[in-house]
Amino acid sequence: MANEQRKLQTKIMQEYYQLEKKNETKRPVVQNCLRAFLVGGIICSIGQAIQFFYMxxxxxxxxxxxxxxxxxxxxxxxxxxxxxxxxxxxxFGGAGSAVPVTGFGNAVISAAIEHRTEGFVLGVGGNMFKLAGSVILFGTFSAFVVALIKTILIKWGGF
Amino acid sequence: MKHFIFFFTFLFVFSACQQNDMVDPTLEQPTKINYSTKNAPFNQKVAKKAEEIAESYDGVPKAISVNTDRKLLLAFQLDHMKRFQLKQKEKTIEKKLKKSFRDYDVTVSSDMKIYWETEKLINKLENLDKREMNKKVENIIQLSREET
Known part of the structure; x- marks a missing residue:
């Protein structure tokens, strides 16, 4: 699809694309994955330790x-x-720090800090869940869908 | 330099995974917890038999059990890689125990907390009277049924 679109581009656009491709910084994908693995793993280990503490x-x-x-x-x-x-x-950790539940806390507080100059009500209060709001919405919705599927399977599927 | 660091981290992480494949002779036979139940308020023969039944299942290295005159509580640990079949295993063992000990109200749990609590109770069985033991077993059973 992208290649077909590129064929329709003018010569200058194609040349610019090649130049851009040559000069852009390559993403260290493997390195990023390793960092995310390590940081995510450490966060989850701390979580496991806290769970054992409570137990x-x-x-x-x-x-x-x-x-x-x-x-x-x-x-x-x-x-x-x-x-x-x-x-x-x-x-340092990228997705390794964003995917665990700690990323949710980070999203709430960083938005609150960013908007504190706009006042407590319209600034902090209004923008606190700007990022985390989508987590809550889609989290709740996906939980509802999964519960619905499970209920249907148990009630009618006989599992 | 950076590449070296990541290469060694990679090597470290994956060599750690390999380590598990080596057979440790001490892990072959799980250490059986030795405890005396001679002076326990209730005869623990049923509990011992239940432990043997549970440990005969594949992937169950340790099981611990305690019984009163009417109730039988069994907690077991499961091998990590078998945890996908946790609920299924729990059901199978419970079914088997219910069939084997029809006079008892059987509770089976794979929860770590229940295992620890049962172990704690067994260690001080000799200092308890019948009423206290009934109460403690009932408390653990209630704990195992908690969902929130």
Missing amino acids: YFFHFTQQTAGNPTVATMIFLSMLLTGFGVYDRIAQ
């Missing part, structure tokens, strides 16, 4: 310990974002 010292089972663990991880990432540490981790 061992409090009255939580493996299943119920998930809720306080998620809350703690989000809280920690919010604090780190406020202190400016999480930004550095994100610069």
